[in-house]
Amino acid sequence: MRLINRHPDRPSRLLLVILPFALVLLAYFLGSAERLTDNPNDKLLPSAVQMTDAVKRLAFVADTRTGEYVLWQDSASSLRRLAIGLGISALAGLCLGMAAGTLPLFGAPLSPLLTVLSMVPPLAILPILFIVFGLGELSKVMLIVIGITPALARDLEQRTREIPVELLIKAQTLGASTWTLMLRVILPQLLPRLLISLRLMLGSAWLFLIAAEAIASTDGLGYRIFLVRRYLAMDVILPYVVWITLLAWLMDWGLKRLTQRAFPWYEGARA
């Protein structure tokens, strides 16, 4: 039988899902064990015990100086920045994309501008953001906003244009004005596409967040990783990376479930 026609059944699919993760973990712990037998003070590939100790210290023991639990404090700060940044970007991207995609008079000046803006590497203007918005929360949120809004807006503009023109004509024959047409026909059809777009942007958003935290911050997941880097504390860095990955995956999964639940009519939601 051709390879293209061979599908895994349920148990073998599960096995195939787990397999690569298991292999990666196996390779890591074999390497770690080998290095640690050579040199018990090796810091590069910490063992599971060392990492568990580090996590216990950061997550369940209050910091002696501030009295806070570092991991949760870092997570809360980072997630707050991320949520505000993503929220502002989603709103701005939706408005810009919908206006550019629906109204030719708005699209004419907006589309080329958004195309050019989305080509500006956000990290290159990070220093400008620090100069303009200071070193506080605002500049970190702004980096996320500036980083993902143009791409979101361009994507949503494209999605708006994919709405069949027949539907727009039909709405006009049903007595819609430009405003009510956007409100009742275009917006509801864009919302699931916005959520999908956001899922694809999550990776970039995390990237910008960690970059901003690494450079100027006093807490946050990115800050912690770059702080302990000085002591080569891989036992902290690796669990933090896993934790960030888990958070990002949960957000992705949550957005996917939300798309399916809130927009049952949207066939793309199943993907």
Next chain:
Amino acid sequence: MSFITVKNVWQQYADQVVLEGLNLNVNEGEFCTLVGASGCGKSTFLRLLLGQEKASRGEILLDGQALAGEPDSSRGVVFQRYSVFPHLSVLDNVALGLELPRSPLLGRLFGSAKKDAREQASVLLHKVGLGHSLDKYPAQLSGGMQQRLAIAQALIMKPRVLLLDEPFGALDPGIRKDMHQLLLELWRETQLTVFMVTHDLSEGFTLGTRLLVFDKVRIDPHAPGAYGARITYDIPLNSDRRAHRAAVDALPIELAGTLRTA
């Protein structure tokens, strides 16, 4: 004075002439079927009537007034595909037509007004045979059911003109027969003037009270775009239905009303 007057209409894209020298008078309540080869401008003519496009030359009058330059609620339309809103339930697809004109700010009604609109929509949907699927989304309906929905959606606006662009082109023959019956019933009950583009000649002959054939009279083999299509045949059909419609129109309004809904 005829209801729709087409005066010397030309439609041209760049150097491609699609329609040339179109002249036509249509009375209120006529059922015109438009047939012709692919790409001969039937659908273009329909788009002109809809206001989706503007004629390069000439004018179209509706009731003596120049046609509005954009689609509006005086002309309903059913396309072959994409006629219904995928994000609204069957009921809301039809109720939308009642909500939009009455709520310019939110495009949505609330409370008893909303209930009212939904009730009206539900009556119409029962009439077109969709009474049992009010809460479904269009994607859950078959092609024929979606077109029934699209027709109901257009009719809730009580338009004076109904434009159909190959509405049954994607349906299988059995369903198509049912749709013909439904369409004729609705046409008899309302005072609708219908323009229907079709590829199916027999459909054109059975449904219409008037068959308009679009064809190119002049062809220059060296410049295929130089000449456009005209209406080459204008055939009156189904004289019984025409006579019935004329007789009804001659009656006093109160009587005519009861006859139409009968």
